[in-house]
Amino acid sequence: MANNDDTSRNPGRRSATDDLTTESRRRVHDIVAQVDAEMDRRARDAARARHWGWLPTIIQGWIIGERVPPYRFPGDTTPGHRLPPLGVPLEQAFAAHVACTRREIWRTGELSDEVRVLREKNDQLERQNDRLEERNDRLEAQVETLHLQVSQLMTQHGQIVDVMQEHDMEDYQVCISNF
Known part of the structure; x- marks a missing residue:
């Protein structure tokens, strides 16, 4: 800002403003x-250009990394496999690719939610299966114990039958000898 208080100036003269x-x-x-509006617009455009400036570099990296063959253009006679002409501007093709990829990501998210639910249900069923297997193991042990007890009872029953038969034979012999 101009210094209007300069003493070397004519004091009778008014300032420029x-x-x-x-x-x-x-x-x-x-x-x-x-001018301010134009500078703001240019600053926004520059920021937007910087924001999207990474895109060609990323795409070039994808092309190199994935070994995508170069695009065939009219009059191209170089040998080797080339991509077919798209028939649409590359920007439109890329926008379609982005939209398609976005939709696939959304579907993948839905599928991952379904997979998560199925995994939770699978985990629940596995826990239930583990509990049932433990119960089955306990029941098998009880069945073995019962088989052993039945076997012991059958042995005891056989012994009792033998004793009863001997007793009956003795009673029969006593009865016959008493006649």
């Missing part, structure tokens, strides 16, 4: 506003 009329001030203000 005093010389401007109201109309002139309005015009200067409008011009400054237009």
Whole structure:
């Protein structure tokens, strides 16, 4: 800003801003506003260009990394496998690819949710299966114990039958000898 308090100037003279009329001030203000708006627009455009500036580099990296053959253009006679012409601008093809990829990501998210639910259900069923196997093992042990007890009872029953038969034979012999 100008120093209007300079003592080397004529004290009777007015400052430069005093010389401007109201109309002139309005015009200067409008011009400054237009310049500011243009600078803001350019700054936004530059920021937008910087924001998307990484895209060609990323795509070039994909092309090199995936070994995508170069695009065949009219009059191209170089040998080797080439991509067929798309028939649409590359920007439109890329936008379609992005939309398709976005849709696939959304579907994959849905499928991963379904897989998560199925895994949870599978985990629940595995826990239930483990509990049932433990119960089955306990029941098998009980069945073995019962088989052993039945075997022991059958042995005891056989012994009792033998004793009863001997007793009956003795009673029969006693009865016969008493006659």
